[in-house]
Amino acid sequence: MKRLTLILALVCALAVGFGCAKKQQTEPAYDDGGNSELNAAIQQITDGRVYFAFDKFALLPEGKEVLTHKAELMKRFPSIRVRIEGNCDERGTQEYNLALGERRANAALKFLTSLGVNPSQMETISFGKENPAVQGSGEAVWQQNRRDDFRVIAQ
């Protein structure tokens, strides 16, 4: 009898536990408290990548367009801090690509600064060819890996 009571109690406890878990799952991940504009800005800053030609760090016209939009958002939300991550395709050698990635990240930083973004809102890092966005070989892949990524590190 005592054993049966114990099993029933255990079943009840598990049922309550699962109920709680389900309840937690249905709740929103966070309450944006009216910050939906900020969240949308963060999303847009993170999403838009800037691409480069092989062995080059000069900004292309499309890249400047992407950065101009980011600049507007960053000026509107000065609490946002962004890390600009410079990357390269797999073809070059590692040390040279680290330097090239640094130049790519800094090209974006300088352009954003020229558009009025506060430099204290930005930092840079180069991953060279160590952090490809797409695995594989061929120009279609390489094109996507010669890029600047934008990561929001504070809001």
Place this chain on the structure above:
Amino acid sequence: MKRYLSMCTLALVLSLLCVQDVWAALRVDIYGPGQNIVSLALAAPLRGRSTEATDMGRALQTVVEENLSFLPFMRLTDPKAVLGGTVMEGAQPPDVDFKRFQLAGADLLVTANWPGGDSGTKSVEMRVFETNSGTSLFGKEYAGVNKGNVPEVADRFCADLLEALTGNGAFFRSTIAFTRSAGKMKANVWLTKPTGRNLRQITNLGGKAMSPSWSPDGRFIVFTHIDSSSHALGVWDSSSRRVSRIRFPGNVVIGPSFTPGNKVAVALSNGQYPAIFLLNRAFKKERVLEEGNAINVSPSFDSTGTRMAFTSSRLGGPQIFMKDLSSGSVVRVSMNGGYNTEPNISPDGTLVVYSRMTEYGNRIFVQDLMTGEERQVSFGPGSDEQPSFCADSYFIAFASSRGGGRNIYLTTRHGGDAKKVPTGGGASFPRWGQGGEHK
């Protein structure tokens, strides 16, 4: 009188030729273009008169054979080709029958004698003879041999043999530092002998280690370390076995390299772009070695420390340049190809090795700094990168994807078949310790 003088001159020339011939047989010129091949036989190790040493004696012989297979100028004589067998009455003349080894094609004969037996902790006498004359090339006793240190004793003997033959035994005295990948953005620093033995991990950091470099005194290894948000100069101290991570303003640390003066040169930000800085012995910025609007990375120094090779994009694509640090003059070294990087100067200052991007992947090239002559020394397949000269200025280690994954391979200043260093894969950035460093 005239005839007498002519005969004397002829005799002198002939005797000089004979002397030269004997000398040539004793030495292997690994630096000249016509590198000769030497055949070497190993007599069965002995622990008494005509009694084979089958314990440590056999183990030592096996490791010596493995070691010598890394020398491209050496052929080991098949024991089965030695008529009458390789067991001698003793380990030195007159108990050694050189004739049977000579008939098997061997130029040199190694004998090993374990006078006190070959189990426990014992001494071994190793001798090397020329088979055609029976002349001793060298002989040495190695004391305190036990089961655990047989490979180390084999390395010591092979270094002594290599030194006797070529004048430089650095290969078997060196330890290679390299990085080993454990997934995307994760790699640590490892050490190995060039033969793949004594393989061990020395750092255990998250993130990625790149470009290790030994200090000439063997105490430190510096390397680039990248985590998700920063670059740092990693410093491994062999005396404390600790690793420190030093950050610099600008968040850039690329390709550190020790100078012969035990200081580090590394590309760091100068506030605008990366420049090659010299750090002091406390790893703080001392002065700029090279800067400019172009990319300047990957410094490498000759043994005098007066010349620095580096990669620069000052003329467009990356090329190899050489800076005379006393005059400040810079000259271009690589003249062919549009993408040459990763220079490494031979310690004797005569050659610079680098990788070139070709349509088939990167390949390794060596350029003679005196003549400007360039030679391709690696041929893929895959991509061959990150070449590094051994302290003997003869062997070159490089990383290659030729076998699928990345591994370290060895070739020489003359090229030839590359031999894989068995490290277990994922290996990059081989960098030689200059001999006598951390064991």
